[in-house]
Amino acid sequence: MLYKVSRWGIMKYLSVKSKLNIDAQDGGFTTPLLSYCLENGILDAVVVVGDKNWKPVAYLATTPTELLKSTKSKYSISPNNKLLEYATENYDKVGLVGLPCHILGGLQFNLALKVGLFCTKNFYYETIKNIIKERFGLNIDEVSKMNITKGKFVVETLKKKGFAGTEKVVYEIPIKEIEKLCNLGCRVCTDFSAKYADVSVGSVGSEDGWNTVIIRNKMVEDIINEMVEKGLIEVKEAVDITAVEKLENIKKKNEEINKCSAYFAVCPALF
Ligand SMILES: Cc1cc2nc3c(=O)[nH]c(=O)nc-3n(C[C@H](O)[C@H](O)[C@H](O)COP(=O)(O)OP(=O)(O)OC[C@H]3O[C@@H](n4cnc5c(N)ncnc54)[C@H](O)[C@@H]3O)c2cc1C
Numbered sequence: 001m002l003y004k005v006s007r008w009g010i011m012k013y014l015s016v017k018s019k020l021n022i023d024a025q026d027g028g029f030t031t032p033l034l035s036y037c038l039e040n041g042i043l044d045a046v047v048v049v050g051d052k053n054w055k056p057v058a059y060l061a062t063t064p065t066e067l068l069k070s071t072k073s074k075y076s077i078s079p080n081n082k083l084l085e086y087a088t089e090n091y092d093k094v095g096l097v098g099l100p101c102h103i104l105g106g107l108q109f110n111l112a113l114k115v116g117l118f119c120t121k122n123f124y125y126e127t128i129k130n131i132i133k134e135r136f137g138l139n140i141d142e143v144s145k146m147n148i149t150k151g152k153f154v155v156e157t158l159k160k161k162g163f164a165g166t167e168k169v170v171y172e173i174p175i176k177e178i179e180k181l182c183n184l185g186c187r188v189c190t191d192f193s194a195k196y197a198d199v200s201v202g203s204v205g206s207e208d209g210w211n212t213v214i215i216r217n218k219m220v221e222d223i224i225n226e227m228v229e230k231g232l233i234e235v236k237e238a239v240d241i242t243a244v245e246k247l248e249n250i251k252k253k254n255e256e257i258n259k260c261s262a263y264f265a266v267c268p269a270l271f
C-alpha cells in the first residue's frame, strides 16, 4: 500500500471506486462508507448535507436510504456542526462528514467517525448562484452537478433530447477567474486534506471517476478491507500523492500569512 509518515502519523493512500450504482460526486466512496457504517453498528447517525436548489441543508441520517439525498458536492457553506450537539445528546455513535473546517470544529465532540473532504475553497450560496447566472447564463436549479477540478469550475446540466432522454451539457471556466469571490475564511484556511479526520476523501490524485482516500487509522483500514471483501468497493494503489501534496502546500503558505496577521492584530500600537 502507498503510505507516508508525517507528524500526523502513518497515512495510507488508495484510489477507491464504488461498485454500487449511485449518482455520486467522484468515485462514490463516501456514501457507501457511511451506509456500511450505519448498517453494521459502527454509526447510529451521521451528519450529512442535502440541498434545496444546491443550497446546502445539513441533516442527520440514520439509515442508508436517508443518505441518498446527500450525494454530490454543494459548493456553499453548510452549517453541519450546528447539529452535533443534538446528535451527540441523542445518539451514542455519531459520524460527521465535512470539509476540513467542519472536522476541526467537530473535534470538541465525541464522534465515532469523522470523514473529511478535500477542500481548496468554498463560496456563499448567493455568490455561486450569481456566478452560474453571469458566467453560464443558467439558473442554479438547471444544474445537475458542480465541480472544482483541474483548475476549473465545472457545471453540468441535463438537456432534454427529444424522446431519446437527456444529454449532458458541460460549462467551465478557469477557477482563477472566480477564486477571489470565495469566502473570506477560505483565503486564510491552512488545511486541504482534513488532517484531523479519520479518513479523508477527494478526487485529486486519482483517475476521473475514482476517489483518492487517505486512511488515517486502523479502524478505517479495517472497514475498507471489509467493504472490499463484501464487493462494495474496488481499490487500487494508484494515487499521485504529489498532486495531493501540491494543494496541501498551497494551503500551508497561509500559515505564514496568518502568523503575520496575528502579529499585526496583537501589536496595533506598533503600526
Ligand atoms: C466545497 C467543496 C470543495 C471541494 N474541493 C475539492 C478539491 O479542491 N479537490 C478535491 O479533490 N476534492 C474536493 N472536494 C471533495 C469532492 O468534491 C468530493 O466530495 C469527494 O471526492 C467525495 O466524493 P464521493 O463521490 O465519495 O462523494 P458522494 O458519495 O457523492 O458524497 C458527497 C458527500 O459530500 C458531503 N457534502 C456535500 N456538500 C458539502 C458541503 N458543502 N459541505 C460539507 N459536506 C458536503 C455530503 O454530505 C456527502 O456525504 C470538495 C468538496 C466540497 C463540498
Ligand code: SF4
Pocket (backbone or CB within 6 Å): 099, 100, 101, 102, 119, 120, 121, 122, 183, 185, 186, 187, 189, 190, 191
Ligand atoms: S477552504 Fe477551508 S475554510 Fe473554506 S470551506 Fe474549505 S476547509 Fe472550510
